[in-house]
Amino acid sequence: MLSAIVCRPRRIHSVLLAQLVLLTCLGAVACTEASTPGADAGDASPGDAGSEDADAGTTPPPPGPDSGPTDAASDARPPVDTGTEPPFPDPNRCLAYEPTNQLIGDRHFQRGFIDVEPTTSAERTTMVAGLCPGAPIWQIAFGNSPSTLYAQPRETLPSGAVQWSDSYAHLAVGPQRSAEADFVLGMNGRALYGGAYYVPRAMQGWVFHLAQQQISIPGDYSSGSPAISSLRGLDFSVFGQLIAASQNRGAGYDPDVHAAQYLIYFTVQNQNGSSPGFGDYLWFGVTLYDDRTPVPGLSVLQDRGGTERLIYNLGAAPFVSRAFTPGGPGMVFAGDLLPGMRDALRRAWANGFLTGSNDLSDYRIGGMNIGWEASGLNDVEMRVKDLSLVYERRPSAPVVFGFDTDGDREGWTLTNGTETAAGPRDGSWGFTVPGATPMLESPELAIEAATHPVVRVVVANDGNPAPSSILKVYWDRFGDEGLREAWSRSATVSNGGGFQTIEFDMSSTPGWVGEIRHLRVDPILAGDGHSVAIDEIAILPAP
Ligand SMILES: [Ca+2]
Secondary structure (H helix, E strand, O other): OHHHHOOOOOOOOOOOOOOOOOHHHHOOOOOOOOOOOOOOOOOOOOOEOOOOOOOOOOOOOOOOOOOOOOOOOOOOOOOOOOOOOOOOOOOOOOOOOOOOOEOOOOOOOOOEEEEEOOOOOOEEEEEEOOOOOOOOOEEEEEEOOOOOHHHOOOEEOOOOOEEEEOOOEEEEEOOOOOOOOOEEEEEEHHHHOOOOOOOOEOOEOOEEEEEEEEOOOOOOOOOOOOOHHHEEEEEEEEEEEEEEEEOOOOOOOOOOOOOEEEEEEEEEEEOOOOOOOOOOEEEEEEEEEEOOEOOOOOEEEEOOOOOOOEEEEOOOOOOOOOOOOOOOOOEEEEEEOHHHHHHHHHHHHHOOOOOOOOOHHHEEEEEEEEEEEEOOOOEEEEEEEEEEEEEEEOOOOOEEEOOOOOOOOOOOEEEOOEEOOOOOEOOEEEEEOOOEOOEEEOOOOOEEOOOOOEEEEEEEEEOOOHHHOEEEEEEEEOOEOOOOOOOEEEEEOOOEEEEEEEEEEOOOOOOOOOEEEEEEEEOOOEOOOOEEEEEEEEEEOOO
């Protein structure tokens, strides 16, 4: 599916960002086939991450809906879509960052672009759109491309939109309610490739025209994303409209090699400067359009083209149920990206990627890019607007298990103890302990360690032997699952009866980082048949 055209980002050798991969990576990309056998002359080995990629580069992608030598797509401009326009002009349209948790700067593309040289990322020219004041936030790169849009004069259209065009490509940004709002990007594959199909060669990638921006990578414009461990949601939305798409398939077309894709990629990157994995990242993508597949699904691959990083692309299937009709109405791609990002990290760790840290709190959204990657002779044009990525932080509310409802164990399980009643009764959970290792295991918690550094247990221990009356708390973390001795704290418990409060300050406890997944509380190490009761187990914000 995507395997034949996954773009290959590469490290940027930047003095200022020496250990970071500049987002532009895609901008500085040398694109080669990531994984399809025979499609990449430079590296014929499949790029399957060894995990769950059902395609594994062995099955040709299904043909697109128009698989004839030519298709009937019209070049006619469709009517303006007004279905998702706000009823009134968006007052925030010109803000660099909106007064929300919006992560994308100039998300309506109203300022224009800084063109960067695609192999060095050096800033080259500025394509000022001027629809909103302020210097451009977006960079743009025209990779492996003869297009010189960046050097073309800016034209102003009757709608108020501005555009740049040459015989290879077309770019417009338009004000709200214009037919060009927000950002139109087109490419003429026949011209870009001189009418001859791209032939994969080592060090010779296909064409990409991508806009990109930094999000949490240190930079001038970033509002910055909280750590993934701090997030409760990551609401993504973009409206896309495929203005034109001609596949132009003919002699020499190979579906393993030739395609046009409109992609959005984010980097999920270790940004903890004291972590051994600082700077390491994975690619997390959404596919708006792939001319070979009506509604692309999930693809998980290793990039064999240079970065060797994990590429996790949700495709389009989580967002839409049908393909674009060229020239037809647009579609909104919207959903919470956080579950996918967490899954991407989990799969990365499970498959030997991002080995420098499996601490969820080390990872943030580094940056993003959006635009075309094309190895076919496709003539394509996409309009996007209202691009948005808004994060929601987890609440810092206390997580309290009070065992105050008779019979309700609140998801906890008891092992090596004999309940006095069927579960909690009269506000606490009582049991006798006949021998070693009574334990209470929590349900799955998903608590951010950094915001919840206190563990409190209110316990009574009525007569069990003093030497073994030691309460112990264990935990494990998202991405590093399984209890272990190293991640535990213990404290002596009186055996005199009444309830006592044991509190652990975890703020400097090794291992209490990232996202806490489970707790296990052993109220005592061993008993001799006397009773224990738990009044409360709580994980609390700092006092
Ligand atoms: Ca209670």
